[in-house]
Amino acid sequence: MNKNYLKKRLKYILLYIFCSIFFFVSSQDDNLKIDQFVNSFHELSNRKTPNQIYLQTSKDIYETGEDMWFKAYVLDSRYFTPSNLDKILYTQLLEEDTNKIVWQEKYEIENGFTNGHIYVNDSLTSGNYLLSVYTSHSFYKNTKKFYDTRRIIIKRNIDSKIIVKNSFNKKNYKKGDTLQLSLEILSKQEDNLYRAKIDAELWSNGEEVNHVIERSNKRGKALVNFILKKEIVNSKIKLKVVHKDKEEYINLLIPYNEDENIQFDVFPEGGNLISGLENNLAFKAVNEKGLPIDVKGILYENNKPLLELNSEHYGMGVFNFTPKVGHSYHIQLKNYSKDTIYSLPDIKEKGIQIQLKERNKDYLIFDISNNLEKPIQKIYTRVQVRGVVYNISPMLLKEKLRAKIPLKDLPQGIAEVTIFNENLLPIAERLVYVNQDKKLNIEVTPREGLYEKREKIILKIKVKDDNDNPIQGNFGLSVFDKIYEDENNKINILTYSYLRTQLKGKIYNPSFYFDEKNKNREKMLDLLMLTQGWRAYVWSESQLEGLDDSIDEYKKVVFNKLKGKIIIKGKEYQEEQFSLLIYDPVNESTSDFIFLNDKNEFRLENQQLKDAKGGYVYIKPLSSKAGSNDYNKKFKYKVKLEYPFQNINKNISNAEILYPILQIKTDKKIKLKPFKITSNTLVNEEVLLKGDNEIYRNKYLGKLDSLASVSTDYVCRYNIFNCVNHPKGTRGTRKAEIGETYHLNNGGLVKYSGSKSKFTEEDLLRKFNLTQVKGYYKTREFYQPNYDKESDPFPDSRNTLLWKPDIITDEKGEAVVSFFCSDVNAKFIGNIEGIDNNGLLGSKSFEFVVKK
Template sequence: MKANYIYFLLVLFSVKANAQDDTGVSDHVLSNLEQYAANHQKEIVYLQTSKGIYETEEAVWFKGYVLDSQLLVPSLMSKTLFVQLIEDKTDKSVWEEKYEIEAGFVDGHLYLNDSLRAGSYTLAAYSTHSLYEGTNVFHGVRKLEILKNIKHKQKREPVKNDSTLNFNTFPEGGDLVSGIQSRLAFKAENSKGVPVDVSGVLYENNVPLVKFKSAHDGMGSFLFLPNSLSRYHIQLTDPLSNKTYDLPQVLPGGKTLRLLKKTKDQAVFKVSQTANLKEETIYLKVETRGVIYNVAIGRLKRDLIIKIPLKDIPSGIARVTLFDENIKPQAERLMYVNSHRKLTIRAVLDKSEYQARDKAVLKLRVTDQNNKPVIAHLGLGVFDKLYQNELDPKNIMTHYYLSAQLKGNINNPTYYFNEANKNREDALNLLLLTQGWRRYIRGEPSLKEGSKQIKPLLSDSITGVIHLEKKTKRPKISGQQVVMVFASDSLRDKDIMMTDPKGFFIINHKHLKMGEKGYVYVKPMTPEKPKYVIDIKDPSFDIISSNRKKAPISYPLSKLKDKAREQETEPFIVSNELNQLEEIVLSTNKKQVFRDKYLGRLDSLAKLEMNSDYVGIPCGTLNCQAHSNDKSKKPIEGKVYYYMEGFKWNDKRNAYTITGSGYLKYQYPELTESYLLKKFNLKMLKGFYGKREFYEPVYDKEDQINGFPDYRNTLLWKPDIITNEKGEADIIFYCSDINTKFIGIVEGVGLSAEGLLGTGSFEFFVGKRK
């Protein structure tokens, strides 16, 4: 029977608007719909690195974008970025440091020690509002290849197909309902998650019903009319297999949701229900990244056409959920909207080819979808193309718009943002169709679980407590105590604070900033007796490591390459014997070396206080008992002294005898870090890891001819570019002596409230100086 279509004038409610009582949607209902997003991840971290492949004894330069998870604008909530470098083979962290987040951005570096093994590593970052209790997947990561030398770079191929085939079907909206024409999407992949193109046949009661084949990356869809009294199965014809795949259960009654059409301005949905259900009010909620933008209300008898305006919805994945009159979810559909809204980053060099040590002038221009200039915060790396990780398909757009919003590892996500791919919109629709929908428990109030508060696992501050070292019969000093927090240069950076009445105090991000050149020290400013001590520990990385093992890392898969690999230029190999001046490493013969200047001063002070050794005056003998009246002269470490053994005075003390003598090179006793901290009643905490300036040489004409060889494979790392009101920024850098093809990659976010993201790239060649 031909369906009767009802065209209903929608009542659309903004999230911030108050719904009227007679509509059936109360403020309480809207509040419940928003509660789930309000209680979950508030920030998403993205890492951009100066290149994709590194050699040991290099610095990894990175930029962290800490954006509001809903609006995709720089977040001002978190002040600390916790960074780990994890060796993939052992799943162990080989580097852990804290970095300061400034207005939603971080730029930092970490040094790759020569002791690191070559292989695949993961750079992972967490802010205090991006890691929560129950987090089931980590997104803020960047895969890196670390080599001993670039000559060991292997021509790695992407993961290839294997004999395992996983084939799954996904009814649009979530369920197949008897008597309602439905779209069934499917996805085929191997055991590694690599897509497999397939074709096959849908059978109804063992009779062929629909032929189908995949349209993109093993995904496809088709329409059919399900019947709850029939039996359905799928059999693949390519690759040919005798295995059959059953369809999800066909419900005898219920509601369905289908996307009929989507244009730049609107999306058209069809809501249907079986004839045995009564007419009722239904609600269609549209949200993007947890923010509700529309709630459409209509009366559903059999079929209802609903048109959703898209103008005010930001770019990204919109989640459309159908609710019945009791505000219970019935179906859900993902769609990608406003893909044209993004930053366009144009990078124009003054030349296409340069000579060694030439000056390069780069002009960046950033515009929005209407070609209007945008003030944007950009990160730019320019490096030898040989150091590009070709199998890393992640960029800032795929990260925030897809990976952080969907489950699983997406194959080749950059495909969906490349305008050269004419079918990218249809392919993206298939990607979202094969995501399924959140399975709510039937009969439970909608989004009931969303009302549960979730707990952040990390904090920008560290809690300490001051207390008596030992139990004593003396009455405990009552009231607040005084604590001093200071950095290595205690005369420059210090803070005196009061504890609460129970002795608790807080070390905040401002204190950690004091320690950018080393450590932060905490000392109780209390009387010597009875002795008070401080208990304080930073458990941040223990918490991260414990929770990281409970959840997988989400990372996109690279594209399978059918054609021959692009011809690479011969790598420029720098001998391991040459000093590249990337880092300065000092070595010493001393057994004990204190990195922090303040602790070094305490070491010297403690040695003087505890050391009873002296040099006799005027004889210069070490611990000379014949000249023991003046012990003020202390021995100098490393100096050779004469000493006597078995010293004994004669009866009248006018002569003495010895049993032996000799010469020794004087060494003070070795004092451990823990000894010094205990002796001076201190606690030591790591501060934020200090910043370092990226080295950029400036050559004049004379320097271009003479001077030391310049073997830089990274010509520029600039993480803090901010365009002007015209959306422009001018950048100058100088080429090195390496004759090869270089690539520049620029990414960034607009600083307006729209939350626009963008990426761009450029290439150029550097030849030998003529």
């Protein structure tokens, strides 16, 4: 072996070692760079609200006088697992139009779930209501978009007792027009109703702007007239029709030319139109209410027709073309006379483009291309779902490359695929909905059938994941008359979690994309992703950077504990150390002492609210400088509580409530009015006291009244009641006894019935320096008859046959529930939905008929 050969071989070995070390060091540097980049993004995603809350209700439509049952799922907003961060669920029910709060209570959250109940009071008017919930980790002072609400319809009667036929005098209206509404008022038998009272209100953008009252004539007809002085968008007429003991409520939207003002937007795939590169351009057309409009149009290049375009789904569509710098492009819509020419975004001369070319169960396949001058570009492809990075890969891009992104480890939901340049600056992005099959598959047997009145139904529930593994999970099930279903408000845990809370805007009919009957739903779902625009994902950097740096304690609106402090007025108490006596009159063993911090602040714990569930707990400040039994002393120190619902009302007015667009778009921000106790606010067990017949909320206040109202009545030795000649305490005087008869000073007789209470509830609390705090609201048990053991001669008119919010499947993924049909012969619908501990979600509906 010659020396030249050895030198040559040694040279290659040294070169190989050098290259290996170089690429190893380079790879290590790249890995460090990627780790820092990912950590930085995860820190940014920590700005997002930790929890979100889905509300499941026993049905969609309620009649006054009924019970509304609900279940709250408090979920980690990234992984959709039950959250243990929150302990108190602050709940409000409010009128959607007027924002009047008709119910608010605190409910206990146990391991991420709340099972609640609300009584729908007879005093409520028919209309739409919002059931909204707030927790310490779901609602903050900087909240701009609010999702944790569910629309409820309340009606006086589901079965109309009055028929109201109506017609407008014009097909469409505009501002300044005179509206004439023709009405015909009929009975259920379609007889004319004479002198029916028609109370008509004109509403615009959530405010009442006019009000008239009319009467029907002998033919049952009437006319309602309004001059439309405001814009017609989001305007309606509210009708209340009363005839004798029957009444009917109707809301009528005022028609206008919805297509006159079209909002037409285009969305380049990847974010930009790049000259010389093939581009997909998606578009979306909606009217002023946000409702989709099907459109047809032509794309022009330098004022010459290039191609035709048509919307495919809910006003959305997509077409493909290759733009060129220096050329002008615009779209003209057909059959529209106003604002029908729309320019395209500026064409970038150089750039990088991303296109989704193919997808299957295992991979997303993208084409990444560029027209940059550098022969090789180093890029990074990142995939994140709900603020968690699942994949990031460095790549070398020449003119074009095909990238395969594995789907195995990604959860179901919206994935953001972003291309970064070598300096880790974003240059292209694509939203893709992935792994729609990763969910809980729920089977309910028997799914459908025909049943007799009062027949027992046994449902067998079986839950599996996408790999056919049995799943233990937590589920809620309701079975109710289908007439109480709102066809336009099909919201479930899938649509709420995967779409509604993940995108910036409002989504039209999100349930379409999860209904397996819609065979083209995956294609249309991808079209929805294309029309969300550049960085529209709520978990993208641009959205997260708009949030505050961190979620600190001072940014919270409500807390897991009730906060309070001692307010001191007298100087003699400024240096005094106070404590608090926490007293539960129902369970005296739960009484406790709380010591305050150096600012005289305190917290009421979750357990103390739990101990007082369904009642009240009382707080009394204690100081060694004041006698605890000095009832007549004017206290110079008192307890001041922070009222969570006042804080909620103040901060929710700054947030936009985002609800899916179902029939009409509502862009207004809901501003809540200060809460006022209404007639439907429930009270606890009452105690009737003698005298003025004062009603107190509970027995404890009755006891306090007895203490405060200690009788000073007496009789003298001559049996004269409160004798003026012999004052109390003189020789021979004694206490007056109830039921005894005494002489009066004027010579008459009286049968003594005791002293009269002269204290109101507020008087008693102030007199004893007590603060009353309501505990958790106590939910009632859902009633179910058992016709196996008992018979009932009375009609069974239940329209909700079952509400069971606490179904837990076993290790085989199975559970069994049973219930009895009522005497209502109708089609019934069952809805079951829930989660497992790994964040998989599931929802299923079934129907059956109860025959006559």
